[in-house]
Amino acid sequence: MPSAELVLGTMTFGDTADEAISGRLLAVALDAGVTEVDTTNAHVGGLTEEIRGRLLAGRRGRVRLASKVGMPHPDPGSDAPLSAAALHRCVQGSRRRRGTDPVRRRRTNRPRCWR
Structure with missing residues (x-):
């Protein structure tokens, strides 16, 4: 799938x-053609x-x-929020809540990494 030009942010869901x-x-x-959520x-x-x-x-x-x-x-x-162990648990928790396969893109939600 090509890189998305339009992304739907779902923070209000x-x-x-x-x-x-x-x-x-x-x-x-x-x-409307959105390919990334x-x-x-x-x-x-x-x-x-x-x-x-559920919606997807x-x-x-x-x-x-x-x-x-x-x-x-x-x-x-x-x-620590961005340690390997924490990232693994976050991915597993997200996967469980979504009931789907892993996400294809995961980013930090902070401009600077926590120590």
Whole structure:
């Protein structure tokens, strides 16, 4: 899949947009040619990932998933947020919440890495 020109950010899914509205936003975005959908495990405590997973069920081949790590969230446990162990737990937690295969792109959610 080529690099995305349009990316749908889903930080409002489960927050200011309930699942029904989120579904309509996603449908409009896909119809407009969006090929990448982005979120983070920190949005609404992971609820955004759960909603995104349900909404993309059966349509996973149409879109690339992107996510971010580094924001405060229970997934990393007591490890430094960007340590190898914390990143592994974040990926596994995201995968579980989405109910899908791993994301294809994972970025840090901070301009500077935490030490």
